[in-house]
Amino acid sequence: MWVCGALCRTRAPAQLGQRLLPESRRRRPASASFSASAEPSRVRALVYGHHGDPAKVVELKNLELAAVGGSDVHVKMLAAPINPSDINMIQGNYGLLPQLPAVGGNEGVGQVVAVGSGVTGVKPGDWVIPANPGLGTWRTEAVFGEEELITVPSDIPLQSAATLGVNPCTAYRMLVDFERLRPGDSIIQNASNSGVGQAVIQIAAARGLRTINVLRDRPDLQKLTDRLKNLGANHVVTEEELRKPEMKSFFKDVPQPRLALNCVGKSSTELLRHLAPGGTMVTYGGMAKQPVIASVSQLIFKDLKLRGFWLSQWKKDHSPDQFKELILTLCDLIRRGQLTAPACSEVPLQDYLCALEASTQPFVSSKQILTM
Amino acid sequence: MWVCGALCRTRAPAQLGQRLLPESRRRRPASASFSASAEPSRVRALVYGHHGDPAKVVELKNLELAAVGGSDVHVKMLAAPINPSDINMIQGNYGLLPQLPAVGGNEGVGQVVAVGSGVTGVKPGDWVIPANPGLGTWRTEAVFGEEELITVPSDIPLQSAATLGVNPCTAYRMLVDFERLRPGDSIIQNASNSGVGQAVIQIAAARGLRTINVLRDRPDLQKLTDRLKNLGANHVVTEEELRKPEMKSFFKDVPQPRLALNCVGKSSTELLRHLAPGGTMVTYGGMAKQPVIASVSQLIFKDLKLRGFWLSQWKKDHSPDQFKELILTLCDLIRRGQLTAPACSEVPLQDYLCALEASTQPFVSSKQILTM
Numbered sequence: 001m002w003v004c005g006a007l008c009r010t011r012a013p014a015q016l017g018q019r020l021l022p023e024s025r026r027r028r029p030a031s032a033s034f035s036a037s038a039e040p041s042r043v044r045a046l047v048y049g050h051h052g053d054p055a056k057v058v059e060l061k062n063l064e065l066a067a068v069g070g071s072d073v074h075v076k077m078l079a080a081p082i083n084p085s086d087i088n089m090i091q092g093n094y095g096l097l098p099q100l101p102a103v104g105g106n107e108g109v110g111q112v113v114a115v116g117s118g119v120t121g122v123k124p125g126d127w128v129i130p131a132n133p134g135l136g137t138w139r140t141e142a143v144f145g146e147e148e149l150i151t152v153p154s155d156i157p158l159q160s161a162a163t164l165g166v167n168p169c170t171a172y173r174m175l176v177d178f179e180r181l182r183p184g185d186s187i188i189q190n191a192s193n194s195g196v197g198q199a200v201i202q203i204a205a206a207r208g209l210r211t212i213n214v215l216r217d218r219p220d221l222q223k224l225t226d227r228l229k230n231l232g233a234n235h236v237v238t239e240e241e242l243r244k245p246e247m248k249s250f251f252k253d254v255p256q257p258r259l260a261l262n263c264v265g266k267s268s269t270e271l272l273r274h275l276a277p278g279g280t281m282v283t284y285g286g287m288a289k290q291p292v293i294a295s296v297s298q299l300i301f302k303d304l305k306l307r308g309f310w311l312s313q314w315k316k317d318h319s320p321d322q323f324k325e326l327i328l329t330l331c332d333l334i335r336r337g338q339l340t341a342p343a344c345s346e347v348p349l350q351d352y353l354c355a356l357e358a359s360t361q362p363f364v365s366s367k368q369i370l371t372m
Numbered sequence: 373m374w375v376c377g378a379l380c381r382t383r384a385p386a387q388l389g390q391r392l393l394p395e396s397r398r399r400r401p402a403s404a405s406f407s408a409s410a411e412p413s414r415v416r417a418l419v420y421g422h423h424g425d426p427a428k429v430v431e432l433k434n435l436e437l438a439a440v441g442g443s444d445v446h447v448k449m450l451a452a453p454i455n456p457s458d459i460n461m462i463q464g465n466y467g468l469l470p471q472l473p474a475v476g477g478n479e480g481v482g483q484v485v486a487v488g489s490g491v492t493g494v495k496p497g498d499w500v501i502p503a504n505p506g507l508g509t510w511r512t513e514a515v516f517g518e519e520e521l522i523t524v525p526s527d528i529p530l531q532s533a534a535t536l537g538v539n540p541c542t543a544y545r546m547l548v549d550f551e552r553l554r555p556g557d558s559i560i561q562n563a564s565n566s567g568v569g570q571a572v573i574q575i576a577a578a579r580g581l582r583t584i585n586v587l588r589d590r591p592d593l594q595k596l597t598d599r600l601k602n603l604g605a606n607h608v609v610t611e612e613e614l615r616k617p618e619m620k621s622f623f624k625d626v627p628q629p630r631l632a633l634n635c636v637g638k639s640s641t642e643l644l645r646h647l648a649p650g651g652t653m654v655t656y657g658g659m660a661k662q663p664v665i666a667s668v669s670q671l672i673f674k675d676l677k678l679r680g681f682w683l684s685q686w687k688k689d690h691s692p693d694q695f696k697e698l699i700l701t702l703c704d705l706i707r708r709g710q711l712t713a714p715a716c717s718e719v720p721l722q723d724y725l726c727a728l729e730a731s732t733q734p735f736v737s738s739k740q741i742l743t744m
Contacts, residue, residue: 095673286668293665296658299680301467306678308671 045139046352046370049101051092054356058090058104060349066143070118073144075128079162079346080108080137082359082368083195084285089133096133096312103136105370109152109161110142119146127154129165129327131320133312140349140372150324156334159341162369163195168330168339169323170284170311171199175207178280178307179259183208186255188271190214190239191263193224195367196284198231198342200261205232206338212257212274214242214267227343242270268292272304280305344369417511418724418742421473423464426728430462430476432721438515442490445516447500451534451718452480452509454731454740455567456657461505468505468684475508477742481524481533482514491518499526501537501699503692505684512721512744522696528706531713534741535567540702540711541695542656542683543571547579550652550679551631555580558627560643562586562611563635565596567739568656570603570714572633577604578710584629584646586614586639599715614642640664644676652677716741 043065048057068074086106088094112126122128128149130137135148152161181187187204191197192213204211212235213228215221225236235254256276262268263285271281272294281304283292298304315323333339343366347355355368415437420429440446458478460466484498494500500521502509507520524533553559559576563569564585576583584607585600587593597608607626628648634640635657643653644666653676655664670676687695705711715738719727727740
C-alpha cells in the first residue's frame with residue numbers, strides 16, 4: 001500500500017507500468033512502508049511518478065517514515081549506486097516495473113536502526129542490502145519488511161557492500177552457470193568497464209580464467225586499459241581491433257573462449273566470431289539497443305549457443321538461502337582482496353541530478369553512488 | 373584414395389573445398405572405392421569436379437567398380453534423394469565438404485551384392501544406408517567399407533529407407549534433445565513442408581505433441597494444408613498470419629510452444645515472439661540465407677535460448693550404436709504407420725538435371741528421389 005499524501009494524489013489510476021508485466025512479475029509498491037502525513041517529513045527520497053528521462057521525471061521528495069510493525073526493520077540507508085538497470089526501470093524499458101509512483105534505486109546498503117518484535121534474523125547495527133529488485137534504495141531511511149532484506153558482513157568496504165547485490169552476483173553466475181570452465185580457459189566480454197565487466201575480470205582472475213576484454217575506443221583508452229589490467233584483465237582490445245584479421249594470430253597464443261558475455265549488442269557479432277565451437281554467448285544487457293544477430297552457420301556448424309541472463313529471474317528460480325550463499329562467497333573474495341568495488345564517484349543525495357546525468361553519459365568510467 | 377581414371381586428371385591439386393574445413397572434419401574422398409580403368413565402365417555416377425550451381429557442375433560419368441577387399445561391401449544403390457544439404461555441399465556452402473572430384477548425394481538406400489571375407493555385420497541381400505555424410509550415393513553401384521554403412525530392415529517401404537538417415541533423424545533429435553516436452557505440449561516450426569518438417573509433424577504426433585506449422589503463402593496452400601493435417605499437423609498458419617495480432621487469441625486455446633524449429637531465418641523472428649518464456653529455438657537450416665535475430669529483451673527477460681542442430685555433429689558426438697538405435701526407433705514408427713516418407717517424385721538417374729532443377733525451385737512440394 002502506497003500511502004504518502006502528496007504522491008497519492010498524482011498516482012495514475014491505471015498504473016501503466018504494470019500493464020507491461022505478467023501477473024507473476026508484479027510486486028507491491030516499492031515504498032509500502034511509508035505512512036500518510038501532512039506533517040513536514042524527515043525522510044528524503046528520489047521519487048518518480050511516471051516513466052521517462054530520469055533527469056526529468058525523478059524528484060527529491062520528503063516522505064514520512066511508517067511505524068515499525070512486528071516484522072518490520074527500520075533502515076538508515078548509507079549508500080546506493082545508480083546502475084544501468086535503475087535507469088532502464090525509470091525509463092520503463094525493463095522486464096520488471098514497480099507500481100508508480102515509486103522510489104528509484106534497486107541496490108544499496110543500509111544500517112539497521114530498529115526492528116519489530118517479530119524480527120529474528122536482523123538486529124540494530126547490522127548492514128543490510130535488498131533481497132530483490134524494486135525496493136527503492138535512493139532514500140535516506142525506510143521501514144522494510146524483514147523478508148525484503150538480507151544481511152551482509154559489515155567488515156567489507158562500504159562501496160563494496162553498496163554494489164554487491166547486482167553486478168558481482170551477475171558476473172559470478174554468468175561465469176559459473178553456462179559453461180564448465182577450468183583454470184587456463186579464456187572468456188571474452190564487451191562493456192568490460194561496466195560494473196559487471198569489472199567484476200567479471202576480478203572473479204575470473206580469482207578462478208584462474210583468462211579474460212579478453214573488449215572496449216570501445218575512447219580518449220582515455222590507455223589509462224582505462226591500465227586500470228582493467230590492474231584489476232586482473234589479461235587482454236584488453238578495442239572493438240576496432242577485434243574486427244581486424246590480426247586477431248587470428250592473437251588466438252594462436254590464447255585459447256579461443258568458450259564463454260562470451262555480451263552487454264552491448266553491436267559488438268556481439270565479433271564475440272560470436274571468436275567463440276570456440278560449442279561455446280555460449282550470454283547476453284545480460286543491451287547498451288547499444290541493438291539486437292543479437294547470429295548467422296545460421298554459427299548456430300548449426302559451430303554449435304554456438306545464445307542465452308540470456310537476468311539476476312532477478314535467477315533469484316526467482318533459487319531460494320533466498322542460495323542468494324545469501326552467493327553473497328557470502330563474494331564477501332570472501334572481497335576480504336581476500338580479489339574483488340573490489342568499481343571505481344565510484346560518491347554524490348550526496350541532493351545532487352542526484354548531476355549523478356543521473358553522469359550515469360547516462362558515454363565513457364564515464366566511474367559508477368555514481370548516492371550517499372545519504 | 374581417389375583412383376578413377378578420367379576424374380583423377382581433373383582433380384584440383386589444392387583441393388579447395390578442404391581449405392574451408394578444420395582438420396578434424398576432413399575425410400577421405402567420397403568415392404575411395406573405385407579403381408582406375410581405361411575400360412568402358414558399368415557404374416554410372418553423378419560427379420562434380422568443382423563447387424558451383426549443381427545443374428552446371430554435376431555430370432553423369434562412367435566409373436569402374438573396385439575389387440571387393442576383405443572389409444569391403446559391394447552395394448547396388450536402389451534409391452537416393454536430393455536433399456537441401458546435398459545442394460549446399462555441391463555449392464560449397466556446407467560445414468563439411470568432400471575432396472573433389474566427388475560423387476554427389478549423402479543419403480540413400482542400397483542392397484548388398486557381395487561382401488569381403490572380413491565382413492561380419494552385413495550380408496548379401498541386406499539393405500544398407502550411409503553411416504555418415506559424404507558417401508556419394510548418387511550412383512548405381514559402389515564398393516564401400518563396412519564401417520561406412522549401417523543396415524536397415526528391408527520390411528519398410530523403399531522411399532522410407534532412402535530418406536531415413538537424415539531428415540527423420542534430425543527431426544527426432546530436435547524434438548527430444550533440447551526441451552523436455554510432455555504430451556499436450558506444443559511446438560512451432562517453419563519450413564513445415566520440408567523433409568524435416570514433415571517428419572517433425574509425424575514424430576511429434578506420435579509423441580502426443582501439438583504442432584503449429586508455419587508455411588509461406590503459396591498457390592496450392594489449401595491442398596498442402598490438407599496434406600500436412602493428414603500427416604498429423606494440428607495447426608497450419610502462414611507467415612503472414614503469424615505476424616497478425618489475431619495470433620494472441622490463438623494462444624488462448626493452444627499452449628505457447630516451448631520449442632521452435634527454424635529452417636528459414638526470415639520467419640524466425642515470429643517463432644521467437646511466440647515462444648513460451650524459457651523456451652528454445654533450434655536452427656537446423658537457413659533456406660532464406662538470413663541470420664537469426666533475437667532482441668536483447670527476448671534473451672534476458674524472456675530467457676529464450678538459441679541453439680543449432682547438425683546431425684553430422686550429433687553423429688560425431690555419439691557412437692555408431694546410438695545412431696543404429698535411433699534408426700531402429702524410427703523404423704518402429706514406420707512399421708506402425710506413424711512415419712511415412714515425404715511426398716516423393718522418383719526420377720531415373722539419367723534424368724538428374726530435371727531432378728536437380730526441381731529440387732532448387734521454390735514451392736516444389738515433393739522430394740526428388742533418384743532411382744538406379
